[in-house]
Amino acid sequence: MINFIFKNTFILISISIFLSCSKEEDTSPGNIKSTTNTGSNQNTTSPASNSSSESNGDTGPTNPINEDFKCGNGFYYSSRPEPTNEDNTHRYYEYVWQSDPAICLNIYEESLLGNRVNKVSDFFDWAKLNMPNIIPVNVFYIDQENAGDQSKLQHDTDFCTLVRNPDDIGECIAESKDSWGERSHGAGVYASYLHKGADLMIYDDAFKHSGGVDEGMYYLNHEYFHTFQTGHMYYFEEKKQFGIRIKDESDNIPLPFLPIWIGEGGADFASITMMAKQNLNFDPYKQALSKLDQARAALQGSSPSFSLRNFENENIRVNDEYYAYGGGTMAHIYLWHLNENNFKKLIVDYYRIFAEKYKLNPQSGWKDAFEETFGITLENFYLEFDAFMRKDRDSQIAIIKSAEEWEKASWN
Ligand SMILES: [Zn+2]
Numbered sequence: 001m002i003n004f005i006f007k008n009t010f011i012l013i014s015i016s017i018f019l020s021c022s023k024e025e026d027t028s029p030g031n032i033k034s035t036t037n038t039g040s041n042q043n044t045t046s047p048a049s050n051s052s053s054e055s056n057g058d059t060g061p062t063n064p065i066n067e068d069f070k071c072g073n074g075f076y077y078s079s080r081p082e083p084t085n086e087d088n089t090h091r092y093y094e095y096v097w098q099s100d101p102a103i104c105l106n107i108y109e110e111s112l113l114g115n116r117v118n119k120v121s122d123f124f125d126w127a128k129l130n131m132p133n134i135i136p137v138n139v140f141y142i143d144q145e146n147a148g149d150q151s152k153l154q155h156d157t158d159f160c161t162l163v164r165n166p167d168d169i170g171e172c173i174a175e176s177k178d179s180w181g182e183r184s185h186g187a188g189v190y191a192s193y194l195h196k197g198a199d200l201m202i203y204d205d206a207f208k209h210s211g212g213v214d215e216g217m218y219y220l221n222h223e224y225f226h227t228f229q230t231g232h233m234y235y236f237e238e239k240k241q242f243g244i245r246i247k248d249e250s251d252n253i254p255l256p257f258l259p260i261w262i263g264e265g266g267a268d269f270a271s272i273t274m275m276a277k278q279n280l281n282f283d284p285y286k287q288a289l290s291k292l293d294q295a296r297a298a299l300q301g302s303s304p305s306f307s308l309r310n311f312e313n314e315n316i317r318v319n320d321e322y323y324a325y326g327g328g329t330m331a332h333i334y335l336w337h338l339n340e341n342n343f344k345k346l347i348v349d350y351y352r353i354f355a356e357k358y359k360l361n362p363q364s365g366w367k368d369a370f371e372e373t374f375g376i377t378l379e380n381f382y383l384e385f386d387a388f389m390r391k392d393r394d395s396q397i398a399i400i401k402s403a404e405e406w407e408k409a410s411w412n
Contacts, residue, residue, distance in 0.1 A: 064096045069136075071104035075162060075196035076136065089359055090243035092236070095195055101136040102197075103128055106158055108142040108151040116207050116216075117141075123220050126278055131411070135189060135231035136197025137224070138162055143204035144180050152180055159201070163193050187223035188230040190254040191244045198227035214281040221271035229266060230255060232351035233358070243355060245362065256358045258366050259312035262350075265328015270347055272329075276407040284406035288333060292396055294326030299389055308389075309382045327389065330396075334385055335374060336409075337399035345373050347411040 064081070066074045076097050083091035103124045110117055120141055127133070142155050153173070160172035185206060189198035200223050207216035233256050234242045248256070268291060276284035298318040299306060308331055311324040335342045350373045357372070358365030367378050374381070388396070401409070 067096045069097065069102045069104075071102065072106070075138070077195045079165075080192075080195045084241060086246070089247070090245050092239060092241040092243045093195065094241050097136050097197070098134070098240070101133060103133070103137045103139065105139045105141065106155075108140075108155050109147045112143040112146050113141070113204055116204065116213060119207075119213060119217070120202065120220060123217065123224075123278070127224055127274075130277065131224075131228065131274065133198075133224075133228050133231055134235055135194065135227070137187075137200055137227045138197050139200045139202065141202050141204070144183055145205060152177075159199060162196055162199055163190070185219045185223050187226040188255070189227065189234075190230075191234065191248065192254065194231075194234055194242060194244070198231060200224060200227055212281070217275060217278070217280055217282070218271055218287075221274045222267045225267040225270040225274070226263070228270075229258070229263065229351055233258065233354050235352075236355050236359075237352055243359065245359070248362075256354070256362070256365060258354075260315045260324040261308055261311040261328035261331060262366065262370075263328075264315070264322075264324045265330075265332050266346065268325055268329040269332035273343075273347075273406050273409055273411075276403065283403055285400065285403040288329070288400045288406070289397065291326050291329040291333075292393070292400065294321045295323060295330045295389060296326075296393065296396075297321045298323040298326060307382055307386045330389065331385055333400060334388055335381075336401065338374075342374060343409045344411045349373055 064076050065078050066076050069076060076095065081093065081095070084094045085092050105121060105124060107113065107117060120139075124137075124139065140155055140159055142151060144152075147155075156173045156176050157169070160169045160176075164172045183201070183203060185202050187198060187200035202220055202223060206219040207213045209215055234244060236243050245253075245256070248254075272284045272287050272291075275282045275287075298321040300319050302318065306318075308323075308327055311327065315322060315324045332346050335346060350369055353372065354365065354369045357369040361368060370378055370381075376384075
């Protein structure tokens with residue numbers, strides 16, 4: 001296996017021998033849910049599968065074991081460090097990686113991956129520069145259809161070591177071993193392993209769809225944005241600390257709630273503009289149109305009560321389309337068309353105030369952040385957007401930005 005690490009501007013490549021792989025289940029953090037089955041074009045997110053239950057507040061060495069980060073040499077911490085401080089709702093942490101969280105690319109059986117390895121590696125160079133995350137990202141890249149057993153086992157061992165406690169690694173590996181060939185891409189982070197950074201699972205079948213390698217970059221962009229979203233959900237901007245809600249840990253809630261249409265629609269929306277800025281054979285306008293058509297297909301023959309609000313918790317297919325993705329993306333596009341400033345708000349600002357809002361009111365934190373960020377009540381937004389989705393296609397197309405606008409829009 002080869003690890004690339006993206007820190008600052010240099011890339012360190014180390015080679016080690018690996019065994020096998022990981023698992024990713026369709027669970028994603030919290031709500032960012034994933035679909036199963038890699039074959040579909042809906043990818044999914046999610047990481048950590050089941051990690052939630054374990055590790056609450058595990059103790060362990062406070063000191064980092066891999067501070068001067070070397071990819072492939074373990075994570076920054078073997079277990080969660082002691083909190084820096086706490087209040088009546090949260091424990092707060094300052095991690096050694098905060099000044100420059102690394103992106104570590106773990107590659108298994110590189111000989112099967114061809115020059116797609118460069119493509120993936122170049123993407124993370126781009127991301128490090130253009131959409132830097134605030135937490136480390138541990139990427140696991142393998143050809144799940146053709147890799148050997150040894151590589152698969154190493155992959156799962158590495159992944160399980162990230163998302164589970166040492167005592168549960170064996171169980172984690174055993175749970176996932178039969179899902180090879182059917183795994184979906186996934187990414188994100190749970191509180192239980194936040195100190196080690198997010199996971200991002202990408203399988204080589206992403207690049208083997210009919211649209212070719214560049215089309216497959218959609219999965220990578222989409223999943224990367226999940227690591228960005230979920231990392232921010234714990235970060236308190238003013239304190240410059242990460243906070244984990246004490247009651248969530250005792251209740252085994254792995255990640256604060258985020259509606260599926262925001263999680264998935266947000267990742268699809270971000271992936272369109274991110275891809276527009278990379279040198280890819282990709283037309284953001286056409287991609288947005290296809291999201292519109294997916295959403296319209298889901299609406300076909302629906303009852304008048306059909307609403308985006310039904311996709312806060314449910315990630316179901318309607319007429320074969322996932323409305324949380326297509327409709328969720330259109331909801332973002334709709335907000336952008338309401339106000340140019342909403343573009344940056346959709347990609348960055350919403351997530352920046354999320355932790356504070358969640359602390360004040362865990363039941364409605366995501367909604368409070370929405371209303372404050374966009375200056376519209378959620379109720380009104382649902383009414384407006386649902387009505388918009390009932391308009392004729394030409395009126396809907398009229399709000400979609402041109403390819404050039406997607407390319408130039410800035411979240412900085
Ligand atoms: Zn996703």
